[in-house]
Each structure stands twice: as C-alpha cells, then as structure tokens.
Amino acid sequence: MVDAPGGGEDSRRGLLRASLAAGLAVVGAVGVAGCGSTPAAKPVHHLLPPGVRRHDVKLINEALALEQRTIAAYTAAGPLLSREAQKVAGWFLGQELLHAGQLRSLVTQLGGTSHNPLNHYDFGQATGRLQLLELLHSLEQEQIANYLTILPLLSSGFARQGVAAVLANDAQHVYVLQAQLGRPALPGPLLSASE
C-alpha cells in the first residue's frame, strides 16, 4: 500500500471528508445540469399506466442512489490515487455524473421525483491506493449487479435502453479498473453481476 501524499491516516481522512463535501456540491449542481444533456428525451412514458410508471421510477431511483454514492466515492478517492489512476478516476467521475443525469431524466419523463444524493456516505477506512481502487471497483460491480436485476423488471423498452447505455459504460469502467489493479483479463462473454 502507498499512502496518499501528505502523510498519515488523519490527514487522509481529512482530505477524504473535504473532497467528499466538495464533490457532493458538484454532484448536486451537475446532476441537474445533466438532465438536459441526455438522449432519452422523448415523452413516451405517459402512455404507461401510472402504477407501472411508479414502479419504474422506484427502480430507476434505486439505481440513481447507487450512482450518486459512486460519484461521491470517485470524488473523494480521486485525489488520493496515483497520477495515472487519478486521470482514470477523473474521467470516470465525469461519466458517472452523466449517468446520474441520464437516470434523473428518465425519472422525470416517467413523472417521478428523482432521488437526491445523501449528505454523507460511509466508505469504511480505505488505507491505501490499491484499497481505494478496490473500493471503486466494488462500487461499479454493485451498480452492474443492480442494473442486471432491475432491467428485466422495467416496463418500458425506452427505459431499458437508457439504463443499458449506462450499464455498458460501467462495464468498461470495471474492465479498466481491473487493469489498474493488475488484473487485466477480459471478463466473460456475458456480463454478470460479478463483473
């Protein structure tokens, strides 16, 4: 393990807290801005019965909550990673923000109210760069597992398509993070919850 620049655990935790606070402010702002930038902007969901729409909103909001947690993790962990991994994390953070915008947009189109990020996320005590990468990797995996669970339950093909675009990008993240962790093997032919 390699400590973050600046020294011991206290300074690391301080930095994590500070980064997280800053990141959440960004998440709030960009999450709203992202709503208008997504391709899923056709008002087709009003054709679905209200009960069905509510069901889809609930599922997508659960996914949004996970995205918001992952955004917080990238924001907090990014500055503590190696220079190369920082570049990766920064790039992926931007894409996770886009995912949140995509999901917010879907929720809005379904007539629902989108989930807001929490004020605080507990990521445990990551003590080194590798552990932080493992944390990001596991959060991405958790998102993929959730998407694979909700996809067959979503009523609208339009919503499934929007979610699939996010899921496939998270799968790319997992592949790159695995390489950063020294495990560069290509995952199996069918994306599963463990990838």
Added chain:
Amino acid sequence: MARLNRRDLLRGSLLAALPGAGLGALLAAPAAATPIPDDPGHLQRLISFELLAVEVFALAERSRKLSPAARRLVREIHRQERDHATALERELDRLAPGTPVPTGPVNAAEAEESLTSVGIPVQFSSLTDERDWFHQLEQLEERLQGAYFGAIRLLVDAQASTLATQIMASEAQHETALVQVRHPGKVDQAVPWGLVEGILKAQG
C-alpha cells in the same frame, strides 16, 4: 434448428418470413416509429451480426499481421463472439422453437460484402499491419453495440432484452480492450462515451 443462408438474409428472399432482414435493415430497424413486436426477427438479425463478427475476428487471427499479445486478445474476443451467437441462438429457440437460424459469412469476400452493408467498406488484402486490423475491429465493435442498443428498446421479452444488454456490455469491453492496445494509457480513447450507444447508422 433450421439455418438461414446468409445470402438469403442479405438479399431479402425470405422477407415474407423475416421482415426487414439483413444487416442493412438491422441498422435501420430501431428508427421505426411504431415497432411491431418481433423478438425472433430481432434475435435473427443479431445472430447474423454476431456471425459476421466471428468470421472477421477469425480472419484477423489468421492474418499474420498481429503481435503475439494482440493475437491472444483477438483470439479471446473471437471466442466470445461465438459464445454470443450461441447464447442468442439458444434464446431464439426458447422464444420460437424451430425458427430458422441465420448462417454467417464463410470467407473473406462474403465478410467484406457484409461489412460494407453495415458501413465498413474494407478489403482485407489492403490491411497491412496490426493498426489497420484493429481499426477495423474497433469499428465492427461499435456497429455491434449500435445493433444491440437499437434492439434492446424493441425486444419485448425481458429475458431476451437482458441478454442483449449483457452482450452489448461485453462488446463495449471488447472495444475498450482493442483501443487500449493501440493507445495504452489513454482512457479518454478507450472509454470515450459515458453512454454506450454504439453506431446505428452506416457512415461515409
């Protein structure tokens, strides 16, 4: 399962049984304003596309233009494309037992013809090095992603739609892996889009 000849699909001789068949039609299908449920037809088109990928990756593997590491990656992706086709064939059989299964191109000329129909005009004999080959393979992966992205919205059966999503994610990983060989360390090129939609329309 009965198999459709690739040329039958491409030339439209079975249009009555398989509306909109053929890879060119596959790319156009998602634009339909009011999609008619036709899950077996969508699966047939995806199988057809996967079989094209199987042949192209096989040609790349045999090309003698790749470094050992690149050939290992291409071999692995080749195997996965075959697995995708098999999974789709199983799904087709579950949804509509006895439905004809398309066959893929069996040589370079047929593969070139099919690639041209999806907007990748290429002559394999003109690919002189690994870079050329990988460029073609990356384009193919983008078209595959586009085909799945379009199909996911149209597939009515939840299991078939989920399978299509799993495969689209795999294709996205393939593209990332291929780009990383040409551009190591360039994450913005290996994972360029935050929303993976592939390429739906032929270019150029």
